[in-house]
Amino acid sequence: MRSGWFWVLLGLLSACKAAEYEYRWESDLHMGGRNYGKPPQCVDIPAELRLCYGVGYSRMLLPNLLEHDRMEEVKQQASSWVPLVHKRCHPGTRVFLCALFAPVCLDRTIYPCRGLCEEVRDGCRPIMEMFGYPWPDMLTCDQFPQDDVCMSMPNGTEATPTGFSPVCPPCDNEMQVDAILEHICASEFVLKAKIKEVTTEHTDRKVILQKRKKMIKQGTLRKEDLAKLVLHLRNGADCPCQQLDNLRNQYLIMGRKVDNQFLLTGIHKWDKSSTVFKKTIKKLKTYKCPGHEKVFK
Template structure:
């Protein structure tokens, strides 16, 4: 009875995983002959641990316990949280309805007798939906998530329709201009600021088209919100680029009278625009975020998008 109870509990966890939605998709768990041997050899025995509330990437995924070490070779919860934090903004972008399921299958895998990897189909659909968004921020699809590493068959987590690659975009979102989206609220905005290298308050002086990008020239007067690695000499004549944004709608860049919260990061020799939001003193929510930011400690992590 004891082993039957454990098996029932694990199947319940599995059903929760496969039922979780970032839209309204269905998942299936398939058993087939053969097994996937692309995983690692663990330095210590895997164990089931509770998913902590501050593991924001996965604490709402639909199950409460995860396997540690996980499937990305993270052996401590501190390392999991450190690495997972940089993926939270991508999930908030809703680039594909299955992004959270795919990432959490690796960062916080459901507890089973053996590791269960996402199917290659799931990786490919998420990659195809999200890589254009990542490229807009100067990030390539990372080597650690190369889809060829995952099983095509056998035991794996898969979308029911493996050829479905469409991404669903909520009202107000645009796949072409993700830094211009206005969806950010509370913790999501804090995560976006933390994921950006710097953030500041400024007005826009001029917007030009340069090849397929938009060149955003800021007015001289600026106030730092997050200094990051931005040097004083860079700040004086700061120019940012909206990658592949020459023809995309961006309401913020049409109004040069407003002050904005502007986020960015440096890629090669360019500063990329990673977020732009109206500096709205009349918004209680915005004021609350700015107040919280003063004492908010961003997670320290090595960027997993490299």
């Protein structure tokens, strides 16, 4: 994510260096008035907190605004949201999430502005729904301030059209090693397979796999499910997906089960000529996924 989103409001960030956000004053009574079991403390943002490390400031409050009081819990829950940031559904996604997971360490609590929440929600919700996730209740925008002090995007920030993606989000092929690994971790199952047929059903695409498959991450996928596995690209009938236009290749396929459907959450050509892909597969052999139960929790 580009650091150009974050600007300095002079004199406000006496406790944090290089923070580049825009703030407006607010009271500490939003989100129900936090009542922590222990007083908040300033701690360094660890490199393992990939969502917020290098976000523009180096110190955060713990407990955070989501009432996580242990750093391990913060890292575990925040890792679930990294794949959404990679989808670039709104330029303020990382700003908004880090305001909650890793709030800037100041003399008073700074919440994200309601307007920022609404913009990120409207931009990212269509993509989340494609993966089978609703906008979570814990991020209901009405709980955030709109007229007091809060964190917002600076004027002049270039935004992407709401809910827009040049390709179907699961078909995004412009990812690096760490991003692919995080996407694999966020998916319930991962396999290597060829595609037999692609059909359209209402607003979805159905991806029917060939019988021969190699399981890479089984998760909760049962053997009887694998034998007749059909994946749905939710709301993907009309958006471009280059991988589904060529049925001769083998693919790294990711998915998860939602209700009674298996959703396609990611697809990459099994390309041994690609340096990035080879590094990903090699690193995957020893890579330990974070312990979160499901993405976008």
